[in-house]
Amino acid sequence: MxxxxxxxxxxxxxxxxxxxxxxxxxxxxxxxxxxxxxxxxxxxxxxxxxxxxxxxxxxxxxxxxxxxxxxxxLTATTSDANVSTVTLGANASAGSYQLVVNQLATASKIATKTYAGGASTVVNASASATSLTISQSGQSYAVSVPPGATLQQVRDSINAQLTSSGLSANILTDATGSRMVLTSTNTGVGTDITVGGNSGLETGTSLVGGAPQNAKYTIDGTPQESKSNTLTEAISGVSIKLTAVSPWPAGVTDANSSGVLRSSSTITVARSxxxxxxxxxxxxxxxxxxxxxxxxxxxxxxxxxxxxxxxxxxxxxxxxxxxxxxxxxxxxxxxxxxxxxxxxxxxxxxxxxxxxxxxxxxxxxxxxxxxxxxxxxxxxxxxxxxxxxxxxxxxxxxxxxxxxxxxxxxxxxxxxxxxxxxxxxxxxxxxxxxxxxxxxxxNNLVAQLTAQRSSVMTTLDALNNPKTS
Missing domain, CATH: 1.20.1330 (f41 fragment of flagellin, N-terminal domain)
Structure with missing residues (x-):
């Protein structure tokens, strides 16, 4: 106020x-x-x-x-951190295990043809939208390719829409141009990526790195397979992440490995x-x-x-x-x-x-x-x-x-x-x-009354005072 x-x-x-x-x-x-x-x-x-x-x-x-x-x-350790990492979980118990990793699980990768104009090449020069269909493990996902879309824009659209489904895209560029490579976080046999639709991107695709494969390993000499490189049930209460194939024994190479087993690493769950x-x-x-x-x-x-x-x-x-x-x-x-x-x-x-x-x-x-x-x-x-x-x-x-x-x-x-x-x-x-x-x-009223009083008093004073000649 x-x-x-x-x-x-x-x-x-x-x-x-x-x-x-x-x-x-x-x-x-x-x-x-x-x-x-x-x-x-x-x-x-x-x-x-x-x-x-x-x-x-x-x-x-x-x-x-x-x-x-x-x-x-309890604590969990591995003798070769290059081959695997281990994390202790609930229901673990003390024990020692021999691990040999013969093959890592891999993901499917598929590449488009090479575009000489690079990542900014317009892949849809028509006046209407086309569609690229990406399929994996029985699931199909349609990605719209609007008029004037570039290879880079299609890549960005795939990553924005399909990352939560385990699919992603990247662009590889060399002296001949750029190509988009689709891959997945899902690994193992049966996770092949295929593409279709009418965008033109499905034409001339090629497989990168071969078909996806399962991880192959042995625990205490028993052969096992996994679609993932993270093993959550191989050893009760222990999560194992396979990071590399086990090395050959000293002096052994691929060329002379016939009948030779790869070196094992020891996973130990011990009380501390x-x-x-x-x-x-x-x-x-x-x-x-x-x-x-x-x-x-x-x-x-x-x-x-x-x-x-x-x-x-x-x-x-x-x-x-x-x-x-x-x-x-x-x-x-x-x-x-x-x-x-x-x-x-x-x-x-x-x-x-x-x-x-x-x-x-x-x-x-x-x-x-x-x-x-x-x-x-x-x-x-x-x-x-x-x-x-x-x-x-x-x-x-x-x-x-x-x-x-x-x-x-x-x-x-x-x-x-x-x-x-x-x-x-x-x-x-x-x-x-x-x-x-x-x-x-x-205040205004008092002012008025005061003025009236002054006027009255002036009049009375005039009447009471004799006039002088």
């Missing part, structure tokens, strides 16, 4: 101050309510967002641990106390990070003068139930071994902060005699990791979870408070104008 000077020249009253005081008195109660609710809602929205981020990180860590059998104290301890420590740290985040938004701070300051979510019922759900699963007994709780492994809970700590001495003693029990506590459908995830599902679900709903409600509240603020501001502006007009009218 702009300042309006209405001080009366006749009355001498500071009517501007009176109007301001009256407007402020009218505005103060509602303004105080809006300010308080806005501050509270904004702080709570920020705090809920921080808790949600911490909970998402915690749940993500639980997922990763559930997929990684290192929480059970250090890995187990590191994994448990990782769980402790992840859990503590969530508890710390909740604590920071719910704590009560004691000030130097003895007063206390509450946080945005101090006493919040949602935070209490979330913590209770997590702690209930943490303290529940699990596993099939003789040791069924984390406390028996030296993982202790601080009663004042709720955080976990690891007693190195007790942990080392426990796993020295019961190393497999820790996996039973953490892993499986009824293990701690799965139960922690399940206990927080209702809070973390996107859009419909407790925290998401709270954030939505708080956001709506803040928007409503802004609407209330706008309405109040407009009402106070109207009130100031109304009061200003009333006091201006009063």
């Amino acid at each position: 702009g300042d309006i000077s209405i001080s009366g020249p006749v009355t001498g009253i500071d009517t501007q101050s009176i109007v301001t005081a009256l407007v402020n008195a009218e505005q103060a109660p509602k303004q105080s309510q809006i300010n308080k609710q806005s501050t509270t809602s904004t702080a709570q929205l920020s705090s809920i967002g921080k808790i949600q981020a911490a909970l998402d990180a915690f749940r993500g860590a639980m997922d990763n641990m559930a997929k990684d059998a290192s929480i059970g104290g 106390t250090d890995t187990l301890k590191s994994s448990v420590k990782g769980f402790v740290d992840t859990y503590n990070a969530l508890i710390t985040a909740i604590g920071a938004e719910t704590k009560v701070t004691t000030n130097p003068d003895g007063t206390t300051t509450s946080s945005a979510l101090t006493g919040d019922a949602t935070m209490r139930t979330l913590q209770s759900a997590i702690r209930a699963e943490l303290n529940a007994m699990a596993g099939t071994g003789s040791l069924k709780s984390l406390a028996q492994f030296g993982v202790n809970t601080d009663q004042s902060t709720g955080k976990l700590s690891l007693d190195d001495k007790l942990f080392s003693a426990a796993i020295a005699t019961n190393p497999t029990d820790i996996g039973g506590i953490f892993n499986g459908d009824k293990g701690l990791l799965a139960r922690m995830k399940s206990a927080t599902d209702s809070y973390a679900l996107s859009g419909t979870g407790v925290l998401a709903t709270r954030k939505s409600t708080l956001s709506d509240t803040i928007k409503d408070l802004q609407t209330q603020q706008d309405t109040l501001t407009a009402r106070m502006a109207a009130l100031k104008i109304s009061l200003t007009n009333k006091y201006t009218t009063m």
Whole structure:
């Protein structure tokens, strides 16, 4: 509201101050309510967002641990990282395996004829659109080739439409011109790419690199095949990615390899106390990070003068139930071994902060005699990791979870408070104008009365004073 000077020249009253005081008195109660609710809602929205981020990180860590059998104290290694890489998963068990890779799985590749004009060659010079049909494994995909389309534009259109189907295109250029090469992320026998349609691109195509083939390998001497170079079931609980054919023994080449086997590499799944301890420590740290985040938004701070300051979510019922759900699963007994709780492994809970700590001495003693029990506590459908995830599902679900709903409600509240603020501001502006007009009218009336009084007094004075000759 702009300042309006209405001080009366006749009355001498500071009517501007009176109007301001009256407007402020009218505005103060509602303004105080809006300010308080806005501050509270904004702080709570920020705090809920921080808790949600911490909970998402915690749940993500639980997922990763559930997929990684290192929480059970196992590690997977290979003696030749050039031939394969290995990743440990759930349900793995200790063991040693000999791997020989004789052939990698390959993908189908097909090339168009060479266009002397390069990638900018117009492949559809007609006035109407044509079509290029790409087929693989019983599925066909039609790509429209509009009038005036170049080889580059067709390539871009294929990649935009078919990448999610595993198909892609590229352009190879040399001194003779450019050709488009179609390939696929799908490998193995039966994944041949064929092209058809009426675009002209299907004419003069050629196979690049031969027909697609399966990976051929042996594990402990047993011949096996796979359409993919990623083996997820060859060894239970271990994912193997084949990256190269196994080398020949020293002094042997393709030319003299008749009857000679390629060199094997060793895949080892072994128990590691250090890995187990590191994994448990990782769980402790992840859990503590969530508890710390909740604590920071719910704590009560004691000030130097003895007063206390509450946080945005101090006493919040949602935070209490979330913590209770997590702690209930943490303290529940699990596993099939003789040791069924984390406390028996030296993982202790601080009663004042709720955080976990690891007693190195007790942990080392426990796993020295019961190393497999820790996996039973953490892993499986009824293990701690799965139960922690399940206990927080209702809070973390996107859009419909407790925290998401709270954030939505708080956001709506803040928007409503802004609407209330706008309405109040407009009402106070109207009130100031109304009061200003009333006091201006009063001043004008007083001015008129004062003028009339002055005229009357002048007349009376004239009548009372004798005329001089």
